Amino acid sequence: MSTKRVVQAENAAWVGVVGNMFLAVIKGTFGWLAGSRALLADAAHSASDMVGWIAVLVGTRTAPSSDEEYAGRRKNAEYVGAIVISVLLLMLGLEIALSSLKTIYHGVGTPPSWYAAVIVLLTMIGKQLLAQYGKKPGRRLSDRLSVAGAWEGRSDVYSSLAAFIGIAGALAGSYYDIPQFYYLDAAAGLFISLLVLKTGYRLVAEAVNQTMDRLLHRDDIEELIRAVQCVKGVITVDDLKAKEQGHYVVVEAKISVNPKISVMEGSEIAKMVRHYLLKRFIHVSEVIVQVQPYDPGYPYKSSPEADADLYPTLLH
Structure with a gap:
């Protein structure tokens, strides 16, 4: 992804964070003033959307340092922060x-204030505006953004409808003098809280998995290096990088081989390395191998005649 597209993705994530935080504050304030459990629960749901967009923002950020160890520690700290917020x-x-359960158990004597329903409708419009912003060209830029937006859209529909039905039903109960309808507001709050719990659990599980993957990353690389060194014809492993892509890993390796062998033999060694890693490690989805002639460097260089029998070829 280009730098411009990364910036656009981060901007879209920031809009999701700030927008949902604003909606959560509005819903929470008026839900408390109106005495509506459904609106308070819907505020918590908007807060869960905000946390989800924070997770997306963390995923799209790139550490500015070239120090891989520092970048890893920084990413781990960010994911630990996401875990704390999700908890x-x-x-x-x-x-x-x-x-909500206590309210239902002890009984509901009054419905929420009428403006709770107005706030639900207004915030539904606000959510639609946020959704339309995210769908504009150049803003749906990554799988993380698309998945977060899709989940948020479906969950928001359920949450907003439940809140509106609960509040409107309680108000209808007041208008038609049916006190039993007052329970609909608390029941909607209970339903929405279950959606919040599901979202929170999903975010915690994702953050924990990402953190564990990064903590084990160094050990995985060392194991991959040892495996490459076992392949016949490989003299040294000069560099090896493993990039996580979902549940799979893409390996990029740079190896040194006998400088006296042919290009075809060097290519065969690279193929052997690739096939060996793909066969041994089921989580490795692709292996890219770069081959270069081994150079012991000064002061260990010797004459070409002395080097002729130093390294065996692939065929000997």
Whole structure:
């Protein structure tokens, strides 16, 4: 992905973060003032959307340092932060669920204020505007953005509809003098809190998996290097990088071979390395091997005649 597209992706993620934070504050404030469990739960759902976009933002960021160890520590710190926020989100969802259950158990005496329904409708329009912004050309730039947007869109529909139905039903119960309908607001809050808990669990699981992958990354590379060194014809492994792509890994290796062998023999060694890694490591999806002649360097260089029998060829 080009630098311009990365910047556009980060901008889209920032809009998702700020937009959902604003909606969460509006819903939470008016939900508390109106006495609506459904609107409070919908505020928590917007907060879960915000955390999801923070995770996307972390995934699209690239560490500015060329120091891989520093970059790894920084990424791990970011994912640990995402875990902490996601756990807090789980606690918030659980608190709202318990509060809704207590309200249902002890009974509901009054419906929420009428403006709770207005706030739900206005915030639904705001969510649609955010969704349209994310669908503009040049902004749906990565799988993470697409997946986050798709999940957020489906979940938001359920959450907003549940909140509106719960609040409108409670208000209808007040208008037609049916007190039993007051429970619809608390029931909607309970349903939405379950959506929040599901989102929080998904974010925690994803962040934990990403953190564990990075913590084990160095050990994985060392194991891959040892495997390459076992292939006949490889003298040294000068460089090896493993890039994670979802649940799979792409390996880029630079090896040194006997400088006296032919280009075809060097190519055969590269093929052997590729096939060996793909066969031995089921999580490796692709291997790219760069072959170069081995150069012991000064002061170990000797005459060409002395080097002739130093390294055996692939065929001997």
